[in-house]
Amino acid sequence: DTYGKARLFVEALADGEYVFDRFKTQKAEVRPLKKITLLTDKVSVADVERAATHAQAIATGMALTRDLGNLPPNICHPTYLGEEAKALGKAHKNLKVEIHDEKKLAELGMGSFLAVAQGSAQPPRLIVMNYQGAKKGDKPFVLVGKGITFDTGGISIKPASGMDEMKFDMCGAASVFGTLRAVLELKLPINVVCILACAENMP
Structure with a gap:
C-alpha cells in the first residue's frame, strides 16, 4: 500500500x-x-x-x-543509562522517570540482580520510565529490557575472540530506549511502562 x-x-x-x-x-x-x-x-x-x-x-x-x-562499556554503564533516562524525562513532561539504586533494590528483595552486579565497580540501576499518553486508568504497554552493559558470565568457557561482543548484552535495554523515543516523537495516545535492569556482570 x-x-x-x-x-x-x-x-x-x-x-x-x-x-x-x-x-x-x-x-x-x-x-x-x-x-x-x-x-x-x-x-x-x-x-x-x-x-x-x-x-x-x-x-x-x-x-x-x-x-x-x-558505545563502549566503560562509557555506557548502568549510571550512564540512568542519565540518558533522566534526560528523556526532562525533555518530555508526560514521561516520569525513576532510578532505583542498590539500597532500593535490596528493599525490593532483588537479591539475584544485586548478585550479578556485586563483582563490578559500576553500581546497578533499575530504570523505570512511565509514559502517560492516554487516560490514567488505561492499561499500559510494558516493555522490559535487559541492560547488562558487559557480561563476563562464563568467562572460563567463552573464547577470547567473542568477549568484546559481550557489551551487546545491553541491547535489549537499548531497544526499549529507542522504542520509547519513537513513541515520544509521535506523541502516541497510549500508556507505556519501560523497565530496564541495568548492571555490569564482572567476576
Whole structure:
C-alpha cells in the first residue's frame, strides 16, 4: 500500500544516513540529506505525509538504539543509562522517570540482580520510565529490557575472540530506549511502562 511503501522508503533513507563516529579523531566528510520530495497522487498525500512522519520518528528511535549499542562499556554503564533516562524525562513532561539504586533494590528483595552486579565497580540501576499518553486508568504497554552493559558470565568457557561482543548484552535495554523515543516523537495516545535492569556482570 502507499503508506507502507512510503514509510519504508523514508526509513531506509534515514537509516542510510546513520554514522557512528563519536570517537574518531578524523571524521569523514558527510553531506547530510536535507530534503526528500515524494511524488504521489492527490488522494494519497495525507497517507504519504503520515508515513514520512512515522518513519522519521522510527528512524530517530533506531539511531538512539544504535548509538547506545555502539558505545563502549566503560562509557555506557548502568549510571550512564540512568542519565540518558533522566534526560528523556526532562525533555518530555508526560514521561516520569525513576532510578532505583542498590539500597532500593535490596528493599525490593532483588537479591539475584544485586548478585550479578556485586563483582563490578559500576553500581546497578533499575530504570523505570512511565509514559502517560492516554487516560490514567488505561492499561499500559510494558516493555522490559535487559541492560547488562558487559557480561563476563562464563568467562572460563567463552573464547577470547567473542568477549568484546559481550557489551551487546545491553541491547535489549537499548531497544526499549529507542522504542520509547519513537513513541515520544509521535506523541502516541497510549500508556507505556519501560523497565530496564541495568548492571555490569564482572567476576
